[in-house]
Structures are given as structure tokens and as C-alpha cells.
Amino acid sequence: MKSLYSKFAITTILIMILSGVISFIVSNHYYQVTLKKKNDEKITSFAMKIADFASSQKTINLDDYFTHIGAIGYQIFLVDSKGHKQFFGSAFRLKNLPDDVPEKVLNGEIYHGIRNFPKQTFVTGFFANELENTVGVPFTYQNKPYAIFIRPDIKLMFNEMHILFGWLLMLTILLSIILVLVSTNYLVKPIRKLTAAVKEISEGNFSIKLDIDRSDELGDLAVSFTNMSQKLDKVEQLRRELISNISHDIQSPLANIKGYLNLLDDQHLGMKEKTHYIQVVQSEVERLSTITKQLLLLASIESKKDLMKISRFNLAEQLKNVIHQYQWSIGDKGIMMSYALPDTWINGDVSLLYSVWENLLTNAIKYNYENGNIEIDLNDSGSFVEVTVKDSGIGLEQEQLQRIFDRFYRADTSRTRSVEGTGLGLSIVKSIVDLHHGKIVAESQKGKGTFIKVILPKM
Numbered sequence: 001m002k003s004l005y006s007k008f009a010i011t012t013i014l015i016m017i018l019s020g021v022i023s024f025i026v027s028n029h030y031y032q033v034t035l036k037k038k039n040d041e042k043i044t045s046f047a048m049k050i051a052d053f054a055s056s057q058k059t060i061n062l063d064d065y066f067t068h069i070g071a072i073g074y075q076i077f078l079v080d081s082k083g084h085k086q087f088f089g090s091a092f093r094l095k096n097l098p099d100d101v102p103e104k105v106l107n108g109e110i111y112h113g114i115r116n117f118p119k120q121t122f123v124t125g126f127f128a129n130e131l132e133n134t135v136g137v138p139f140t141y142q143n144k145p146y147a148i149f150i151r152p153d154i155k156l157m158f159n160e161m162h163i164l165f166g167w168l169l170m171l172t173i174l175l176s177i178i179l180v181l182v183s184t185n186y187l188v189k190p191i192r193k194l195t196a197a198v199k200e201i202s203e204g205n206f207s208i209k210l211d212i213d214r215s216d217e218l219g220d221l222a223v224s225f226t227n228m229s230q231k232l233d234k235v236e237q238l239r240r241e242l243i244s245n246i247s248h249d250i251q252s253p254l255a256n257i258k259g260y261l262n263l264l265d266d267q268h269l270g271m272k273e274k275t276h277y278i279q280v281v282q283s284e285v286e287r288l289s290t291i292t293k294q295l296l297l298l299a300s301i302e303s304k305k306d307l308m309k310i311s312r313f314n315l316a317e318q319l320k321n322v323i324h325q326y327q328w329s330i331g332d333k334g335i336m337m338s339y340a341l342p343d344t345w346i347n348g349d350v351s352l353l354y355s356v357w358e359n360l361l362t363n364a365i366k367y368n369y370e371n372g373n374i375e376i377d378l379n380d381s382g383s384f385v386e387v388t389v390k391d392s393g394i395g396l397e398q399e400q401l402q403r404i405f406d407r408f409y410r411a412d413t414s415r416t417r418s419v420e421g422t423g424l425g426l427s428i429v430k431s432i433v434d435l436h437h438g439k440i441v442a443e444s445q446k447g448k449g450t451f452i453k454v455i456l457p458k459m
Helices: 004-056 064-072 098-107 153-202 217-264 271-301 315-325 327-332 351-365 423-434
Strands: 074-080 083-087 135-141 144-152 310-314 336-340 344-348 372-378 384-391 439-445 448-457
Touching: 004 064, 004 135, 004 144, 064 083, 064 144, 064 315, 074 098, 074 351, 074 372, 083 310, 098 135, 153 217, 217 271, 217 351, 310 315, 315 327, 315 351, 315 384, 327 351, 336 423, 351 372, 351 384, 351 423, 351 448, 372 448, 423 439
Parallel strands: 336 372
Antiparallel strands: 074 083, 074 144, 135 144, 310 344, 372 384, 384 448, 439 448
């Protein structure tokens, strides 16, 4: 399989060759159609002047005169009525003038050999050094008829230019090929680096740095590729952490269930202890069930983005229903609840958005202090609605705040059971808000509470 370098170089060189051939054909056609006629007229006019001058002079030596004309760059064939032939200037390559042409010119006709020279694809008449490719005019000298056939001596007039143009053409082609090879290498080199980087990524190495500093599309591609590799590296880290978190969050309740079931096998166990152990097992089963449901919900959200059940509903009523559902938890912890929820109608998936407010409220309750405060506000800003949930709870460090939407992330790094949770709630919230083309913003201070704003288009 040919490399991109060879393909690009060969293609460019072939384009150069094809362009040259097409240019030659077009220029040859232009000469045959337009320039040949003009060239014939110009040389005919010059031949007529020569003939008129020779006819007007009674004592001029024709041999000397035509020898002089030939020396300044013309090829001349002279014939008289007796068939005597003379050539002046450089020799013709072919003396292929038809036999009847001299007789016709002697009789007063003008021969337009240049204009009527046969068309050939790769030979222009201008460079054909043939006697047929001349202009013939009659004249009379000392009452004796003559016919003169003339054409420019291209070799004499343009010999040095031929050499110069030949060298220029060769050097141009040679330099063009060298520059094509160099420029192709310049273009292909970063692509080779990108190819090698792709292979590294396919082998699981995401810590790649590309030393491609360009301000063109390849430079933009290199920057995008570097950003992608960094994101993939982050995704890989999150994947490993996710596996670790899932393993921990599932293994821990399973170990507890197994341990307490073994304890329940004890025949001497009292009824009070059995009841306690059964309650612990039930709690761990519910914990596993919650994790499973939330994982399934996340998978459902991501796999069925186009299957949302969009309907128009009163967002204020939905928020009030969520608050009423958890009124007992709020009262049990002595939390002061305040809210401002004017009627606001939006379009969205009712059940998914219910999960958003439910997760935000339960977090505000769960991580709040005893006798703390929770404020919920709903604002209609025209094409968007803003729902803010503010609590006076334990708050978060800035490092923790940056990761609260990651799956299984819990600020409680010790993973004690003092605060129950799976670390999936805010990840679900973020996914649902994204599905609705919304935005979620979180602010928090350690020991002073957390503020979360959800911005949704009214659609």
C-alpha cells in the first residue's frame, strides 16, 4: 500500500505534467485558429514591401539584396520565369513546395503557405522550417517576372532564446519536483505523528503530547487531538474510579448481608437480635436496590434521549408535590423550609424532572444541620426558568465541588454510613438537565451550605 507521501507527491507531479500538456494543446490550438492567420498577414505585408522595393530599383543587385535580407533573419526562395531557383539565408529543412505554386505566383497570385499550412496536434506552423510554410509574392525586376517565397528564420532569431527557455523549463520542472517533495513531507509529517498518536491511544496510552505547532487545519486538528486525548485520559481515570466505586458500593452491602445471614444461622440467637439483623439485611437490600435503580435510570437516560415524553405542566405544582412528599424528613430534622413558587408552565418530561427536584431536595435535607434552613425559589425569565435550591448544610470544598456531578462521587471519602447515599443522584440530575438542553450551576462553602441553580428552557 502506497504511503500518503508518495501518493501526494505522484499526484502533484502528474498534475504538473497534465497541466503542461493541456497548456501546450490549448496554445497550439490558439495559434492554429488565431495567430497563424495574423502571422501570415504580417509576413505577407513584409514580403510585399521587399518585392515593391526590388521592383522600384533598376540597378540593384538582387543577389546582394536578398543575401542581406536573409542575413537579418529570413529564409528566401527566389524563382524566375525560366525556372531558375536561388536560396538565401539558412537552408529549409524540407523543400516541399508543390510544383504548380511557383507558376501561379509568377502569374500574379499570392501564396499563403503559412495560413494554409496543415494543422498538426503537437507541431505549430510557426516553427515548421519547410518551404511549403512560406508566403509567396510576385514582383518584376528589369521587366523580368520573379516569385519570392519568404518566412522568418526562427532558428536564427530565437536560437539563444530556445536554449534559455529550454534551461528555464528544465530548471522549473526540477525545482518544482524538489519543492513538491519538500512541501509534501511538510504536509504529511504531522499526519504521520497523528497516526502514531492514534496507535498509542488504541493501545491505551492517553498521555500523548504532539509537538505540532502550525496555524493551519492540521494545527487545529493536532490541538483538537491533544484535547481529545486529555479527555480520554480523564474518562479512563473516571472509568477506573467508577469500577472501583461500583465494586465498593456493591461489595460492601453484599458482605454485610452475607455476614448477618451467617449470624442468623445461630440457633441460640435471641429474638431481639434476630429482628435487628433482619432489619440490617433489609436495609442493605434496599441500598442495593437503590443503586441498581439509579444505574438503570442513568442507562435509560443516555440510551433513550430521543424518547422523552414531553408535555406541558405547571412546574410550581411539581415542586410543591416534591416538598410535600418529604415534609416528614424536613420536620424530623427540624429544618426551616421556605419557598417562592409562582405558577410557571414549561414543556418537559414530567417524571424525569421530578427526579431532578427529588434528588436536589433530598441532598439538601441529608447534608443539612439539625434545625437548618432550605430555600427553594422559582423565577420565570421569559424563555428560561430558574430553580434555585439553597441549604445551610455542611457545604463542600472547592475540589469536591468540581466533582459533584461525577458518578459515584461522594464528598464523604471515608464512606462511613453516617450519611447514606450512592453518589449517583447529582449525576442523574446533570444528565436529565442536559437532556432538556438546560444548565446546572453549583456553589458551596465548607460549613456554610450549598447553592444549586437549574436553568431550563421553557421550550
